[in-house]
Amino acid sequence: MAIDYNISEYDVVRDPQRCIACRVCERQCANEVHWFDAETGKMRSDESKCVDCHRCVSLCPTHALKIVKNPDTFRLNGQWDNAAIGEVFRQAETGGMLLSSMGNPKNYPIYWDKMLINASQVTNPSIDPLREPMETRTFLGKKPDRLERGADGALRTDNLPPQLELEVPIMFSAMSYGSISYNAHESLARAATELGTYYNTGEGGLHEDFYSYGPHTIVQVASGRFGVHQKFLEAGAAIEIKIGQGAKPGIGGHLPGAKISADVSRTRMIPQGSDAISPAPHHDIYSIEDLRQLVYSLKEATNYKKPIIVKIAAVHNVAAIASGIARSGADIIAIDGFRGGTGAAPTRIRDNVGIPIELALASVDERLRQEKIRSNVSLVVGGSIRNSADVVKAIALGADAVYIGTAALLALGCHLCRTCQNGKCNWGIATQRPDLVKRLNPDIGYKRLVNLVSAWQHEIMEMMGGMGINSIEALRGNRLMLRGIGLNEKELEILGIKHAGE
Amino acid sequence: MTRIDAAEKYFQQLNEEIRGASGEIVIDNCCGQRYIGAGMSGKDLLINGVPGNDLGCYLNGGTIRVKGNAQDQTGDTMNEGTVVVEGSSGDATGYAMRGGKIFVRGNVGYRAGIHMKAYQDHQPLIIVGGEAGSFLGEYQAGGTIIVLGLGSKKAPMGNLCCAGMHGGRMFVRCEELPDDLPSQVNTAVASLDDMASIEGSLKEFCKTFEISEKEAFSGRFYLITPNTKNPYRALYTFY
Numbered sequence: 144m145a146i147d148y149n150i151s152e153y154d155v156v157r158d159p160q161r162c163i164a165c166r167v168c169e170r171q172c173a174n175e176v177h178w179f180d181a182e183t184g185k186m187r188s189d190e191s192k193c194v195d196c197h198r199c200v201s202l203c204p205t206h207a208l209k210i211v212k213n214p215d216t217f218r219l220n221g222q223w224d225n226a227a228i229g230e231v232f233r234q235a236e237t238g239g240m241l242l243s244s245m246g247n248p249k250n251y252p253i254y255w256d257k258m259l260i261n262a263s264q265v266t267n268p269s270i271d272p273l274r275e276p277m278e279t280r281t282f283l284g285k286k287p288d289r290l291e292r293g294a295d296g297a298l299r300t301d302n303l304p305p306q307l308e309l310e311v312p313i314m315f316s317a318m319s320y321g322s323i324s325y326n327a328h329e330s331l332a333r334a335a336t337e338l339g340t341y342y343n344t345g346e347g348g349l350h351e352d353f354y355s356y357g358p359h360t361i362v363q364v365a366s367g368r369f370g371v372h373q374k375f376l377e378a379g380a381a382i383e384i385k386i387g388q389g390a391k392p393g394i395g396g397h398l399p400g401a402k403i404s405a406d407v408s409r410t411r412m413i414p415q416g417s418d419a420i421s422p423a424p425h426h427d428i429y430s431i432e433d434l435r436q437l438v439y440s441l442k443e444a445t446n447y448k449k450p451i452i453v454k455i456a457a458v459h460n461v462a463a464i465a466s467g468i469a470r471s472g473a474d475i476i477a478i479d480g481f482r483g484g485t486g487a488a489p490t491r492i493r494d495n496v497g498i499p500i501e502l503a504l505a506s507v508d509e510r511l512r513q514e515k516i517r518s519n520v521s522l523v524v525g526g527s528i529r530n531s532a533d534v535v536k537a538i539a540l541g542a543d544a545v546y547i548g549t550a551a552l553l554a555l556g557c558h559l560c561r562t563c564q565n566g567k568c569n570w571g572i573a574t575q576r577p578d579l580v581k582r583l584n585p586d587i588g589y590k591r592l593v594n595l596v597s598a599w600q601h602e603i604m605e606m607m608g609g610m611g612i613n614s615i616e617a618l619r620g621n622r623l624m625l626r627g628i629g630l631n632e633k634e635l636e637i638l639g640i641k642h643a644g645e
Numbered sequence: 646m647t648r649i650d651a652a653e654k655y656f657q658q659l660n661e662e663i664r665g666a667s668g669e670i671v672i673d674n675c676c677g678q679r680y681i682g683a684g685m686s687g688k689d690l691l692i693n694g695v696p697g698n699d700l701g702c703y704l705n706g707g708t709i710r711v712k713g714n715a716q717d718q719t720g721d722t723m724n725e726g727t728v729v730v731e732g733s734s735g736d737a738t739g740y741a742m743r744g745g746k747i748f749v750r751g752n753v754g755y756r757a758g759i760h761m762k763a764y765q766d767h768q769p770l771i772i773v774g775g776e777a778g779s780f781l782g783e784y785q786a787g788g789t790i791i792v793l794g795l796g797s798k799k800a801p802m803g804n805l806c807c808a809g810m811h812g813g814r815m816f817v818r819c820e821e822l823p824d825d826l827p828s829q830v831n832t833a834v835a836s837l838d839d840m841a842s843i844e845g846s847l848k849e850f851c852k853t854f855e856i857s858e859k860e861a862f863s864g865r866f867y868l869i870t871p872n873t874k875n876p877y878r879a880l881y882t883f884y
Binding site: 149226229230233234236237238239240241242243366367368371372373374376377397399400408409411412413414415416417418419420422426427436439440443444445446489490562564565 | 656657660664679680683684686698699702703705717718721722724737740741743756759760762763764765767783784786787809811812874875876877879880881882883884
């Protein structure tokens with residue numbers, strides 16, 4: 144109906160001088176934007192289907208295509224922009240909840256960009272990582288309260304709780320098989336292995352082909368318990384209990400039955416074609432004591448050999464919640480900020496629920512220190528880390544390591560078109576369609592992930608060297624290395640940093 | 646056979662002893678120790694007393710028989726094997742189980758069989774001799790739940806059962822089902838074919854607890870099934 148017509152956000156511009164009607168764009172677009180008009184011998188397009196993933200633009204041999212912001216607009220209005228109007232139209236038409244993908248794109252403050260990093264001048268000279276040792280190795284897990292020596296006087300290391308050893312304090316965050324493709328998972332698993340770090344199965348189980356990467360795999364247990372069984376628990380280097388996700392705090396998830404292929408069904412251990420419903424809560428957790436019970440059931444099932452991670456979304460009372468988790472027996476707390484990505488989340492929740500990870504991290508680290516339980520757990524943060532400077536700032540605010548999800552997907556070819564929910568990812572990442580999945584070559588994908596993290600590692604070393612710091616341990620929680628810029632008193636207080644110039 | 650005295654024993658020590666033993670294991674004086682049989686396979690446990698929460702969690706084979714009551718989350722996320730409880734079992738019995746069997750002679754608490762699933766030849770089964778609490782079979786995605794209500798005068802289940810059910814089957818022996826079942830399930834008196842599909846399991850249950858088959862098979866059985874595998878398909882739209 145005419146009243147349901149929404150203005151396309153983007154317009155497809157084709158240069159007729161350049162287009163040779165080779166039909167590559169048509170073959171590459173799973174959204175069926177392009178088609179060949181046999182009568183005129185020309186390519187045509189329907190921009191209303193375009194999601195601006197740039198697949199056609201990237202592959203057009205004559206660079207004849209451009210995707211531009213559509214100049215067509217409703218009457219300009221500061222309160223009611225095109226999206227606000229379009230969303231009302233769509234909901235009035237369907238009665239459905241709005242669904243979105245990837246992280247919160249709204250224009251909220253980015254605190255990473257309001258913090259500046261220190262460097263040494265004259266005194267405490269800087270260190271050149273190209274010729275001096277620089278330690279980026281990190282251990283995640285509960286640390287003992289005191290050093291103990293054996294009968295021979297040597298430090299005892301046989302009594303340590305289980306630890307994850309990372310060559311670089313960057314891990315790939317949880318993305319399930321089902322939400323992303325087989326080839327994307329293979330790329331992450333191989334990259335984690337080569338980098339000496341970890342990737343995370345998400346709640347979709349572990350594909351039988353990837354058990355060999357187990358020593359670099361974190362296996363996840365969520366409320367739906369998909370794919371969770373003894374062999375799966377034993378396969379991973381650590382087990383993550385997913386309580387919450389930054390993109391959708393407080394709610395569960397529904398993987399639609401259409402995406403439960405035979406392979407996904409086998410990996411998740413659920414019926415083919417049925418919706419995979421992750422309830423919002425774990426039905427056995429109503430308190431920290433109950434959380435402790437799940438933590439210990441997993442420890443018992445794996446004979447206390449693996450660290451247990453509890454992942455939560457950054458929400459208003461995150462410091463108090465983290466304090467409870469640190470007393471539950473968990474070894475690592477992972478906190479996901481409100482910018483964190485997702486394969487699908489209700490738009491209103493993604494865009495309005497949760498808090499920035501920078502503030503959550505600072506308040507959690509401070510609270511655990513005040514309560515003298517910081518060494519009970521390691522802290523891993525995710526949900527907005529874009530580059531190595533964000534990593535350095537996170538560690539200086541108190542993180543032991545970071546999770547990257549969106550950045551890893553970008554390395555694999557994601558163009559952040561934010562339409563993962565429709566399962567037609569033209570880059571072969573967020574799809575289960577075999578013809579699309581094969582577009583992501585895991586031999587190339589894993590190498591690009593290795594390149595990205597290696598580059599960040601070098602940059603982290605350079606920044607640490609500049610500060611006169613030669614190990615991650617000496618940077619962790621070292622908030623004197625940060626200064627705020629353009630922040631008010633309250634923000635500086637929560638971040639626990641001084642303003643630039645102080 | 647190994648005998649372990651659980652009296653005054655912390656759960657970690659008891660479970661370590663169970664992990665170290667093999668074959669048939671008898672646990673005496675069990676009193677609330679949690680996680681017994683976590684991830685176990687290939688062993689047979691006989692428990693005298695009351696085991697604590699998470700009995701047989703992630704169970705991957707073997708058998709557990711409790712000569713008494715069990716507490717909450719019996720058989721949590723179990724994959725294979727058999728759990729037999731001669732008394733009653735607590736809340737969330739069979740939470741997310743995807744294989745194996747749980748037989749309870751007495752009653753089960755709230756949310757039994759919640760998020761129970763199934764795939765391929767993994768077809769989990771819960772049979773309850775007595776009654777089930779509220780929210781029985783919540784989010785049930787697969788497998789079979791049978792509630793016999795032996796000795797019950799009314800429908801042997803609490804309030805709001807089958808909420809979110811989208812797979813599997815539930816059989817309830819009673820004259821009349823409660824009237825608060827959700828709209829996304831179908832109910833019908835079980836057909837002869839339906840009954841034939843559970844006859845073997847029911848006979849095994851009767852034999853396990855020495856219940857007369859005549860009593861267990863008497864009266865009317867209802868079959869509850871979901872009417873869609875995709876309950877939330879129409880819930881969303883995109884912009």
